[in-house]
Amino acid sequence: MxxxxxxxxxxxxxxxxxxxxxxxxxxxxxxxxTGELTRVERLASGRVVEMFVQEEASGVSVEVHxxxxxxxxxxxxxxxxxxxxxxxxxxxxxxxxxxxxxxxxVEEGARGRILxxxxxxxxxxxxxxxxxxxxxxxxxxxxxxVSQFGTSLPADPTRRAFPTPDQLAATDERTLRSAxxxxxxxxxxxxxxxxxxxxxxxxxxxKTAGIPTTQLxxxxxxxxxxxxxxxxxxxxxxxxxxxxxxxxxxxxxxxxEWHSGEPVGRAEIEAAFExxxxxxxxxxxxxxxxxxxxx
DNA sequence: GGTAGACCTGGACGC
DNA sequence: GCGTCCAGGTCTACC
Numbered sequence: 001m002x003x004x005x006x007x008x009x010x011x012x013x014x015x016x017x018x019x020x021x022x023x024x025x026x027x028x029x030x031x032x033x034t035g036e037l038t039r040v041e042r043l044a045s046g047r048v049v050e051m052f053v054q055e056e057a058s059g060v061s062v063e064v065h066x067x068x069x070x071x072x073x074x075x076x077x078x079x080x081x082x083x084x085x086x087x088x089x090x091x092x093x094x095x096x097x098x099x100x101x102x103x104x105x106v107e108e109g110a111r112g113r114i115l116x117x118x119x120x121x122x123x124x125x126x127x128x129x130x131x132x133x134x135x136x137x138x139x140x141x142x143x144x145x146v147s148q149f150g151t152s153l154p155a156d157p158t159r160r161a162f163p164t165p166d167q168l169a170a171t172d173e174r175t176l177r178s179a180x181x182x183x184x185x186x187x188x189x190x191x192x193x194x195x196x197x198x199x200x201x202x203x204x205x206x207k208t209a210g211i212p213t214t215q216l217x218x219x220x221x222x223x224x225x226x227x228x229x230x231x232x233x234x235x236x237x238x239x240x241x242x243x244x245x246x247x248x249x250x251x252x253x254x255x256x257e258w259h260s261g262e263p264v265g266r267a268e269i270e271a272a273f274e275x276x277x278x279x280x281x282x283x284x285x286x287x288x289x290x291x292x293x294x295x
Numbered sequence: 296g297g298t299a300g301a302c303c304t305g306g307a308c309g310c
Numbered sequence: 311g312c313g314t315c316c317a318g319g320t321c322t323a324c325c
Binding site: 141177184185 | 301302303304306
């Protein structure tokens, strides 16, 4: 099955893939040579398929090496549209960015879209797994979760989809800790998965919730393991850019960019991007930092 | 509302 | 090979 999807211009698949590290986390994959993005996905029907996404003239093509039903076809299209943010329009952000040399490149490079997972559940799990650990630790923990609990791709059982809330909710903390080395994050994962499974939490509804960003942020902060940084990060994935995800990297960058290396706090980070208003988070995300750190 | 300490893990480092 | 230290956000208890 092959389908083509159009994107709101300007669009660049490689820009979405390079927007952050999500493409390095299973069940995403990529071909360095062709720039193709792949993903093992479990559909609502329970079938597990692999998607091959390639850039086309006005958007992307999606190929699945299976025959799909009409509903499955529609589901694949809907999920790819969400993951790549194909309908997102950044013209207002670009108009502001043209006046700032550190962001002058964003429009020409079609930057702005940030790769998302197909479900907010997966993005919340992955975001929690970025906290209080190094990136290599995040990769390891996500890999362990997928390989231990995800459903196999029939054509290649070594490859698996991201586990569903049901699949994670069915395990216990002891197993989760020993099988995935999530450490203290294990109970957070379990509580999240069990809340979704029990329908006491409708995470996916937050994708389209027409509520103010501050309320959306409160909902995210109510999740165990989601603090200020994780909530701001998730808001950006949801297309809300009113908050800056302040982590140790942001502190280091702002310190060297505007404070001569002197220690700064959350207030200084927020102040540094205050003028970008509703685009604050995106301005931070794509800021062309002159300081690259000691590494 | 602000702050200190605990939470876990893997990697770096010294011996 | 072993022990120690460190980085990385969030939570909880306490003030």
